[in-house]
Amino acid sequence: MSLREITENMKLAREYALLGNYTSASVLYQGLLEQIKKYMYTVRDSSVQQRWQQLWQEINEETRQVQDIMSTLENFQLDATPVKPSNHDDLEIRPAHVEQRYSPCPVRRPANPHKDSKPPNNRLSVAVRVQQRQSPRGHNEDRNRPSKGKEKKEVKEAKEGKEAEKEVKKFDWTGYDKDLVEALERDIISQNPNVKWDDIADLEDPKKLLKEAVVLPMWMPEFFKGIRRPWKGVLMVGPPGTGKTLLAKAVATECRTTFFNVSSSTLTSKYRGESEKLVRLLFEMARFYAPTTIFIDEIDSMCSRRGTSEEHEASRRVKAELLVQMDGVGGASENDDPSKMVMVLAATNFPWDIDEALRRRLEKRIYIPLPSIKGRVELLRINLKELELANDVDLDKIAEQMEGYSGADITNVCRDASLMAMRRRIEGLTPEEIRNLSRDEMHMPTTMEDFESTLRKVSKSVSAADLEKYEKWIEEFGSC
Numbered sequence: 001m002s003l004r005e006i007t008e009n010m011k012l013a014r015e016y017a018l019l020g021n022y023t024s025a026s027v028l029y030q031g032l033l034e035q036i037k038k039y040m041y042t043v044r045d046s047s048v049q050q051r052w053q054q055l056w057q058e059i060n061e062e063t064r065q066v067q068d069i070m071s072t073l074e075n076f077q078l079d080a081t082p083v084k085p086s087n088h089d090d091l092e093i094r095p096a097h098v099e100q101r102y103s104p105c106p107v108r109r110p111a112n113p114h115k116d117s118k119p120p121n122n123r124l125s126v127a128v129r130v131q132q133r134q135s136p137r138g139h140n141e142d143r144n145r146p147s148k149g150k151e152k153k154e155v156k157e158a159k160e161g162k163e164a165e166k167e168v169k170k171f172d173w174t175g176y177d178k179d180l181v182e183a184l185e186r187d188i189i190s191q192n193p194n195v196k197w198d199d200i201a202d203l204e205d206p207k208k209l210l211k212e213a214v215v216l217p218m219w220m221p222e223f224f225k226g227i228r229r230p231w232k233g234v235l236m237v238g239p240p241g242t243g244k245t246l247l248a249k250a251v252a253t254e255c256r257t258t259f260f261n262v263s264s265s266t267l268t269s270k271y272r273g274e275s276e277k278l279v280r281l282l283f284e285m286a287r288f289y290a291p292t293t294i295f296i297d298e299i300d301s302m303c304s305r306r307g308t309s310e311e312h313e314a315s316r317r318v319k320a321e322l323l324v325q326m327d328g329v330g331g332a333s334e335n336d337d338p339s340k341m342v343m344v345l346a347a348t349n350f351p352w353d354i355d356e357a358l359r360r361r362l363e364k365r366i367y368i369p370l371p372s373i374k375g376r377v378e379l380l381r382i383n384l385k386e387l388e389l390a391n392d393v394d395l396d397k398i399a400e401q402m403e404g405y406s407g408a409d410i411t412n413v414c415r416d417a418s419l420m421a422m423r424r425r426i427e428g429l430t431p432e433e434i435r436n437l438s439r440d441e442m443h444m445p446t447t448m449e450d451f452e453s454t455l456r457k458v459s460k461s462v463s464a465a466d467l468e469k470y471e472k473w474i475e476e477f478g479s480c
Contacts, residue, residue, distance in 0.1 A: 006035050010059070017062070022070045029063040041218075046196070046253055180274075184282055187260050188289070195249035201382055201407070202375025203243055205480065206236065206366050210247060213343055213364065214255045214293060233326065233344045233361050235299075237351040237474060238368030239462040241408025244347035247368070248295045251345065258289040264302045267318065275314060276321040283325040283342065290340040299346040300353045319355060326361045351473050359477060367474040370462065376402055376410060383414040390447040398451050404460045413451070413458050420450035 009032045016025035036056045043049040197207055213231040217224040224230050236244040252259040260282065267278045286292040296302065303319050326344055346362060348354060359365070371379055376399035384395075402410060421444035426434050 003039075006032065006039065009035065014062075017066050022066050022073070026063065026066050026070065029059065029066060033059055033063065040256060047194075049256065180278060180281055181285070184260075184266070184278070184285055187262055187266055188258060193249040193253050195246060195253050197250055197254055199382065200243055200246055200250055201378035202371045203247065203368065206247055206368060207250075209364060209366055209480070210234065210251055210345075214251060214257060214291075217341060218256060218291060230341050231343065231364050232341070233363050234346070235351070235354075235359070235362035235365045236345070236347045236368050237365060237470065237478075238349070239370065239406055239466055239470060240349050241406035241461060242368045242370060243407050244368050245297055246407075248297070248345055248347065251293055251295070255293065257291040257293050257343075258286070260286060260292065260294045262294055262296050264298070267302065272314070273317075275318045279318060279321040279325060286342045287340070290342055292342045294342065294344045296344065296346045298348060299358075300348045300350040303355050303358045304353045305355050306357075319358075323355075323357050323361065326358075351477070352469070363479065365474070365477055365479045367470065367478060367480070369470075370404065370406055370467070371410070373399055373403075376405070379407055379410045380414065383411055384418075384446075387414075387418050388443075388445040390445040392448045393446065393451065394448065398448075398455075401455055402460075404462065404464075406460070406462055409458065409460055409462075413454050416458055417446055417450040417454040420453060421446060 009028060013025050013028035013032055016022070016028060033056060036052060036059065040049055040052045040056070043052060200207065213234055217230040236247065238244060248261075251257075252261075262282065267275055267282065269275050269278060282294070286294055303322060306316055306319060344362065351359075351365070377395050380395045380399060402413065405413070422442060425442065425444060426437070429437075
């Protein structure tokens with residue numbers, strides 16, 4: 001399919017919606033959503049793919065508005081049918097309640113053709129004008145006669161994605177607070193974090209596992225079925241600063257799935273019973289937007305071990321609901337369709353505090369260790385790629401001196417070393433002299449002495465005792 005076809009389908013769907021032919025518009029919108037989704041899978045550039053995903057969400061919102069208008073019109077028609085034989089002979093011309101709310105103008109005035117180029121904000125008034133003359137439905141069909149030749153073609157294309165888009169039609173917002181839904185939708189990452197796999201040094205095994213859990217099932221859906229179904233839970237364990245959150249950002253950037261970034265504040269409410277509803281709604285929305293990845297950072301703050309004396313009743317209910325929803329996520333294990341999968345990706349620095357039932361549901365438990373000597377050199381290259389280095393800088397020697405440093409510690413060393421030349425240059429100067437320094441005067445390369453001076457000040461943040469605890473836990477409960 002071409003961009004031209006997608007553009008023509010979008011124009012045609014919006015034209016039908018503005019003219020009041022909502023049935024055809026709904027079918028075309030559904031086909032358009034499927035065409036955009038298929039086209040997204042052919043785009044390799046992550047930034048372009050992200051813009052297509054935003055377009056898909058906007059078109060999906062237009063589709064929902066059209067369906068809301070259709071249901072409203074059906075309700076008006078049901079209400080108007082028994083009233084018509086009585087005193088309301090002018091029902092075709094002026095339904096009193098609707099006109100008073102939206103359109104006090106003369107009701108038989110045709111729609112302004114110049115409004116076709118406007119966004120779908122005025123569709124309610126269009127719906128009112130259509131309702132004011134909805135009894136003779138044949139008039140609407142006649143007005144669409146110029147586009148009738150294209151309609152059959154577009155309906156045929158829309159049928160290809162009809163089954164996939166039925167989920168959009170079935171999604172039911174009733175029973176949930178609109179504010180809760182909007183709060184969770186804000187946690188969908190729509191902006192590209194711009195972290196790629198190549199930006200993460202070392203950690204080859206965790207990267208392979210995440211690709212296997214998220215990317216490969218989308219590329220080979222026929223293979224990942226039955227016993228080969230995708231992993232529904234992955235727990236990343238390791239000391240602080242080793243790249244767990246960075247891996248999650250890479251998943252959001254590189255993988256073509258909807259990405260929910262959830263924290264404990266997202267699923268916490270001051271009202272009794274509201275937190276459990278938020279957890280349930282989170283997974284309902286995840287199934288709706290599938291394929292989906294739910295990332296829960298610092299999961300130990302939400303799902304610590306149950307049964308302790310410090311545990312609150314509300315916290316226990318939230319844990320129970322989360323465990324129930326995770327076991328029901330299933331995805332490919334239930335319908336053998338990897339494109340509908342929902343994967344929970346979690347990270348923690350305290351794996352020994354996690355509840356046993358949650359540990360079982362997070363099927364893959366991988367250790368994110370401190371960087372090796374090769375990883376430290378690669379991290380130095382990544383952090384210093386925009387910095388001018390003196391000829392005496394030896395990255396291999398610097399990496400050897402940073403044994404036991406985490407990835408975050410190495411980044412701090414690079415940042416501090418990059419500022420050393422500036423500190424020497426402005427030492428003893430007045431504020432006025434500092435402001436008058438030119439860019440050429442501040443252009444000074446970072447030397448080996450800067451790194452050695454920084455290493456004497458910046459120490460590692462992870463102790464040997466902590467590393468021993470992580471290694472002992474992963475040896476007992478790990479599942480790499």
